[in-house]
Amino acid sequence: MQTHQAKRVEITIEAVMExxxxxxxxxxGVTGFTVLPxxxxxxxxxxxxxxxxxxxxxxxxxxxxxIRPERLDALLDAAFSVVDRHxxxxxxxxxxxxxxxxx
Amino acid sequence: xxxxxxxxxxxxxxxxILFFVLGFAAAFARSDLSIPEAVAKGLSLYxxxxxxFKGGASVADHGIDATLLFSLGAGVILSFAMPLxxxxxxxxxxxxxxxxxxxxxxxYGSISIVTFVAASSVLQSAGLxxxxxxxxxxxxxxxxxxxxxxxxxxxxxxxxxxMESGLIREILLNGSIVLLVGSFLxxxxxxxxxxxxxxxxxxxxxxxxxxxxxLDMGLVAGRGLREARSVLRPGVFLFxxxxxxxxxxxxLGFGLLLGLSPGGVVLLMTLAASxxxxxxxxxxxxxxxxxxxxxxxxxxxxxxxPFNLTxxxxxxxxxxxxxxxx
Numbered sequence: 001m002q003t004h005q006a007k008r009v010e011i012t013i014e015a016v017m018e019x020x021x022x023x024x025x026x027x028x029g030v031t032g033f034t035v036l037p038x039x040x041x042x043x044x045x046x047x048x049x050x051x052x053x054x055x056x057x058x059x060x061x062x063x064x065x066x067i068r069p070e071r072l073d074a075l076l077d078a079a080f081s082v083v084d085r086h087x088x089x090x091x092x093x094x095x096x097x098x099x100x101x102x103x
Numbered sequence: 104x105x106x107x108x109x110x111x112x113x114x115x116x117x118x119x120i121l122f123f124v125l126g127f128a129a130a131f132a133r134s135d136l137s138i139p140e141a142v143a144k145g146l147s148l149y150x151x152x153x154x155x156f157k158g159g160a161s162v163a164d165h166g167i168d169a170t171l172l173f174s175l176g177a178g179v180i181l182s183f184a185m186p187l188x189x190x191x192x193x194x195x196x197x198x199x200x201x202x203x204x205x206x207x208x209x210x211y212g213s214i215s216i217v218t219f220v221a222a223s224s225v226l227q228s229a230g231l232x233x234x235x236x237x238x239x240x241x242x243x244x245x246x247x248x249x250x251x252x253x254x255x256x257x258x259x260x261x262x263x264x265x266m267e268s269g270l271i272r273e274i275l276l277n278g279s280i281v282l283l284v285g286s287f288l289x290x291x292x293x294x295x296x297x298x299x300x301x302x303x304x305x306x307x308x309x310x311x312x313x314x315x316x317x318l319d320m321g322l323v324a325g326r327g328l329r330e331a332r333s334v335l336r337p338g339v340f341l342f343x344x345x346x347x348x349x350x351x352x353x354x355l356g357f358g359l360l361l362g363l364s365p366g367g368v369v370l371l372m373t374l375a376a377s378x379x380x381x382x383x384x385x386x387x388x389x390x391x392x393x394x395x396x397x398x399x400x401x402x403x404x405x406x407x408x409p410f411n412l413t414x415x416x417x418x419x420x421x422x423x424x425x426x427x428x429x
Contacts, residue, residue, distance in 0.1 A: 016388045020269075047330070050140070054399045 004100035007072050008064065011079055012038060015059035017078040021082045025065065028078035032102070033065040043087070060087075066095060070101050104251055115413060117228065119221060122314040123412055123413045126321020127420060131329055136307050138319040142160070146316040147217075153312075154220050155283040160298040161235025167354035171236045174365040174371070177357040181375050182247035183349055186212040190255050193344065197338035205255040206387045206394035210403045212248025212348050213379035214241055216279060217320060218408060222373040222416045226311060226366045229420060231429060233366030238287050243373055247258060248379070249386045256391065271280040274386055285386020303359035309409035320408070328405030332399040335406070339398065343406030355422065364427035376411055 019034060022081055037046070038060040040049035050059050063088055067075055079090060097103060115121075129136045136147075186208035187312075193204040219241050226233055248272075257393075290297060298306075328335075335343075354375030358368030379404045386396055423429065 014388055016385050020389075088386075 001094040002047065003098060004025055005069060006066050006095050006097045006100075007069050007102055008066050008095040009072070009079070009095050010091050011063045011065075011083065011088060012041075012060055013083055014041040014086055015061050017082060018019060018061050018063070021079065022028060024082045025063075025075065028074045029071065030065055030075055030078070033063055034062065036062045037039055038062050046101075048051065064082075066097060066103055068100070111198055113417075114136055115417075117225070118314050119224060119310070119317050120413055123317040123324075125385055125410070126318040126323075128321075129130065130322045130325025134424045137322060138315070139231060140222040140417065143316070143319045146281075146312055147264050149305075149312050150309075150316060151216065151279055151282045152218050153309050154216075154223060155286025155291035155328065156301070156305055158238030158380075159287040159292070159296065160294055161290075162287075163291050163294035165235065167236065170225045170234070170363065171239075173361050174234070174240050175243050176257040177358065177361060177371070178244045178249055178374065181350070181353055181357065182212045182214075182244040183251050184212070185353070185375065186248050186251035188349065188397075188427040189346055192258075192349075193339075193342055196345075197336065202256065202391060202394045203398050205252045207342075207399045207402055208255060208385060208398050209248050209252025210253055210378045210380070210383045211350065211407075213246070214244045214374045215377035215379060215381045215408060215411075216381075217316070218239060218377040218411045218416075219370065220313060221317070221412055222419075225308065225416050225420060230365035231369070231420075233364060235290075235371050237367055237370040237374075238283060240371065242280055242284050243285075243304065244374055245277075245280060245379070245382050246271065249274060249383055249390070251389070252383075253390060262415075269409065270386060270389055273389075274365065274382055275344070277382055279381060303332075318334065318411075320404075324404050325403050331401040331405065334395065334397045335401060338364055339402065340406060343402045344410045346378075347407055347411055348418070350375035350377075351415065351419050351422075355419075355426075359426070365423045365427045368427070369416075369420050372423070373411065373416060376407075376415055376419065378407045380404040380408065388414075388429050394408075 011021065022033070022035070037050065040047070041060065042048070046070070065075060083090065109252075126136075145331060186205075189208035190204050193199050193207055194201075197204070199207065219237075223233065300355040351372040353367060354372035358371040359374075363371060384396060384400055387399065388396065
């Protein structure tokens with residue numbers, strides 16, 4: 001099966017910033033991404049859990065984008081403009097996709 | 104004094120407080136008791152819907168007067184002013200940074216609708232009526248405090264707060280406000296007939312739902328306090344129980360000045376004494392991400408909320424009774 005090189009970018013960010021990040025990604029020409037709820041985790045601020053939060057201010061989401069390599073810089077610029085001052089993790093890994101025209 | 108004590112004990116032994124205490128204790132004992140997120144959200148929607156609708160129906164029943172507009176104005180003034188007092192107090196007694204103190208201060212100008220609902224329930228048990236439009240006063244007190252907090256940062260801080268155009272819109276149109284105000288308006292339009300129609304759903308089960316919701320709030324508050332004890336230095340903790348009576352005193356002054364009913368004065372005191380843990384934390388995470396959320400969430404939810412629920416509301420009621428003879 002023919003596969004194509006792509007980049008998988010995962011941005012874990014506070015739930016309150018989700019809409020802002022989505023807007024920035026769309027403006028940067030990213031046509032598709034997936035948002036997943038994050039259940040719990042641990043970081044420099046200690047352990048936290050989605051369970052028992054009364055406000056979305058305490059939650060995190062994970063935004064996953066798979067894009068062509070040449071679009072990576074634009075995506076990172078857009079993402080960083082949003083996450084710069086906020087708690088969050090941005091990671092990039094190489095991946096392969098079957099239908100390149102979709103990315 | 105004996106009456107005040109009896110009232111305080113009576114309130115402490117009401118089901119809503121005992122369920123809150125149960126949740127609080129369960130969280131401290133590290134029990135796995137939990138209310139599923141979707142159920143908690145549903146309970147919260149129910150309470151907002153019921154309290155808004157009943158407030159609107161009450162206004163339809165009793166009519167409106169100039170006091171409504173003045174009460175709304177008083178709510179806005181209190182919400183704008185209290186963060187300034189809270190900020191000065193925090194800087195004097197806690198040693199928090201300007202950023203953290205401003206973020207905390209914003210919470211203390213805004214309100215906790217659950218505290219308001221609990222106070223309404225206590226008033227009902229005490230046989231006191233309040234103006235139905237106090238629900239609208241609660242709604243207008245959500246946002247001004249956030250602007251005050253951002254102004255404090257602009258004036259005293261060395262970091263720029265980001266006041267985005269969409270932020271105020273998000274605050275004013277957050278789901279809780281929309282449901283509360285919307286239910287209030289529908290209750291107002293449909294009046295007593297509308298209330299009679301849905302009373303079996305929003306009147307009879309109300310106290311039971313409130314118990315379950317406060318059980319969840321107890322769990323959340325207990326977990327938050329357990330996990331964030333390290334950030335609560337004595338000065339910060341003291342602020343969390345000193346600020347509510349200060350806010351309540353201002354509410355008392357405004358309430359008496361406006362000529363509100365004794366029940367209305369208690370509700371205005373409760374609103375002024377409460378601290379937000381829904382709208383303001385979300386706004387602060389967007390506008391002041393450098394501020395430590397553990398401090399403001401633990402203070403408002405883990406200290407001030409339990410204080411108001413157990414000691415504050417009975418105290419405010421007792422003061423109003425002593426002053427008005429109600």
